[in-house]
Amino acid sequence: MAIYRDEAVVLRTHKLGEADRICTLLTRNNGKVRAVAKGVRKVGSKFGARLEPFMVADIQFYEGRTLDTISQAETLGSYGAPIVADYALYTTATAMVEAADRLTETDPAQRQYLLLVGALRSLSRGEHSPTLTLDSYLLRALSIAGWAPSFQDCARCGRPGPHARVMVQVGGAVCSDCAPQGAAILDDATRELLIALLAGAWDLTEDVPEQVQKRASGIVAAYAQWHLDRSLRSLDHLDGSQAHTVAAVPQSTPPSVPEPKATA
Amino acid sequence: MYEGIVQELIDEFGRLPGIGPKSAQRIAFHILQTESVDVARLSEILGQIRTRVHFCEICGNVAEQETCSICRDPRRNQTLICVVEEAKDVVAIERTREFRGLYHVLGGAISPIDGIGPDDLRIRQLMQRLADGTVVEVILATDPNLEGEATATYLSRLLTTLKVKVTRLASGLPVGGDLEYADEITLGRAFEGRTVIG
Ligand SMILES: [Zn+2]
Ligand SMILES: [Zn+2]
Numbered sequence: 001m002a003i004y005r006d007e008a009v010v011l012r013t014h015k016l017g018e019a020d021r022i023c024t025l026l027t028r029n030n031g032k033v034r035a036v037a038k039g040v041r042k043v044g045s046k047f048g049a050r051l052e053p054f055m056v057a058d059i060q061f062y063e064g065r066t067l068d069t070i071s072q073a074e075t076l077g078s079y080g081a082p083i084v085a086d087y088a089l090y091t092t093a094t095a096m097v098e099a100a101d102r103l104t105e106t107d108p109a110q111r112q113y114l115l116l117v118g119a120l121r122s123l124s125r126g127e128h129s130p131t132l133t134l135d136s137y138l139l140r141a142l143s144i145a146g147w148a149p150s151f152q153d154c155a156r157c158g159r160p161g162p163h164a165r166v167m168v169q170v171g172g173a174v175c176s177d178c179a180p181q182g183a184a185i186l187d188d189a190t191r192e193l194l195i196a197l198l199a200g201a202w203d204l205t206e207d208v209p210e211q212v213q214k215r216a217s218g219i220v221a222a223y224a225q226w227h228l229d230r231s232l233r234s235l236d237h238l239d240g241s242q243a244h245t246v247a248a249v250p251q252s253t254p255p256s257v258p259e260p261k262a263t264a
Numbered sequence: 265m266y267e268g269i270v271q272e273l274i275d276e277f278g279r280l281p282g283i284g285p286k287s288a289q290r291i292a293f294h295i296l297q298t299e300s301v302d303v304a305r306l307s308e309i310l311g312q313i314r315t316r317v318h319f320c321e322i323c324g325n326v327a328e329q330e331t332c333s334i335c336r337d338p339r340r341n342q343t344l345i346c347v348v349e350e351a352k353d354v355v356a357i358e359r360t361r362e363f364r365g366l367y368h369v370l371g372g373a374i375s376p377i378d379g380i381g382p383d384d385l386r387i388r389q390l391m392q393r394l395a396d397g398t399v400v401e402v403i404l405a406t407d408p409n410l411e412g413e414a415t416a417t418y419l420s421r422l423l424t425t426l427k428v429k430v431t432r433l434a435s436g437l438p439v440g441g442d443l444e445y446a447d448e449i450t451l452g453r454a455f456e457g458r459t460v461i462g
Contacts, residue, residue: 012377018282019442041409041442043450052410084413087421094376237376 002063006030007076009056009117011097015041022067023051024101025059028113031106035061035068047073054080054093054120077117079124088239089123092130095234096120096137102228103145111144130239131213132205135220136197143198147171147227151186151194154178162191168223190215270296322393324369324386326351334367341365346403347390347419349373349412353443357405360452365403368393373411374418382418390419394426401429403458407443408433420462430462 008025011032016022019041025033040047050057051070056077061068083089100116103109119137123130139149152161155171156178165179166172166186173186189212196204197216225231266274270292277288295303319325320332327333334340334354344365348354354367370385393399404419406412416432423430433454443451 017284049409054410080410084410085417087414087418090414090417091376098377233379234376236379237374237381 003060003071004030004063005058005060007056008033008059009113009120010051010053011101012053013051021051023070026100026104026109026113026116028110029108031108032101032104033061033068035070037070049080050075052080053097054083056117077121079120082124083120088130091234091238092134093120093123095134095232095238098232098234099138099141099224102232103141112141115140115144128202128205131217132197135217136200138220138224139194139198140200142224142227149198149223151191151198162188166219168219168226187215190219194219323367324371324389325354325367342398343400344403345393345399346405348405348443349407349415353405356443356451360448360455362452362455370406370415373406373415375411387419387422394428397427399428401431404430404432405443409442424462429460431458432461433458
């Protein structure tokens, strides 16, 4: 049996049989790997908490026919404990790993790995607000996956911005010629925040009013939802004030009223 | 592969948690060779289990009546509630004989990635039980793994709004593991040395 070694972040785990778990890991060099951790749920397991979600570890794998097996794990980044001690951080980190799980496959994804580890580390240290950390992570993870949004120039025709409308289906801001009827409004403050989050320009994200943050989060959630086919479950369970509701994005026209039925 | 019904029986056992194909085959052949009265009794229990077993209206534990035997027992300390994820955790804690209070079974742990949020657990029912002020201490005995810790974090924050002492089982439990695998001595010690968190 072949042995290989890689750094990995634990995305999620599933119980297997009596005392084992299947861990879904995003590795530095081998893309996403599903591997069995034997006996991890038992007292005195050699793995302890090293294979819990949000943990980063140096792992040795045995290649298997269907699933690989984890034979050793050494902690590199212990982000689980600080994250789990704060409920808002926990729900935020869960949304991140869910997105990472959906955006990666078995082919190498080193940029996704580094982005996720960086985001979890930043979150565990409380460097920025969980909401902003998540929104920045989602925009950049989607960009790496090939869905980079444009919030300055028109996402459809490329006309230089700024523009006052946004359409996630098209890929971001849209000019007045490209904006369909009813496209959501993109005000200056929200646009600037989205551009800063996409670029990781954290100094520009400080002191942004909550209303603006909410509108940006709504656009990020809608953008992620559109590109991931179905929404991230974790976004529905974010802690109280961080709710990523698409409804937070103002529409330029009131919700359409059903047309009266023609009488025969 | 065996013929027809024998293979069906093996397949059914193989679907049960913790039973691999070899064990499934062993159990199936054990049943084939067992006295017919024993098999009749087993099939009778299997047939009745879903209709006879309920979940306790008060605590969510498994019960044969509307309430479980622990909630009905007047000798249990009515001022202590131990919060666990599942009914099997009640069994694990009862084995230690360290705890004489009441339980509250949440029905799982908060796991947003699986679509399970606080509203999907029996948290509202817990708050209702605490409303009249009889309970003075809530012991959070969720699993010592990530989801269990996150659930305890959520509950302790929620319970600080009430005038109730909140404690968490002491360390020494297998971190990353399931509560049900903790041996009686370790679990008993964790009860004695529980720490106040809210
Ligand atoms: Zn355009
Ligand atoms: Zn009960």
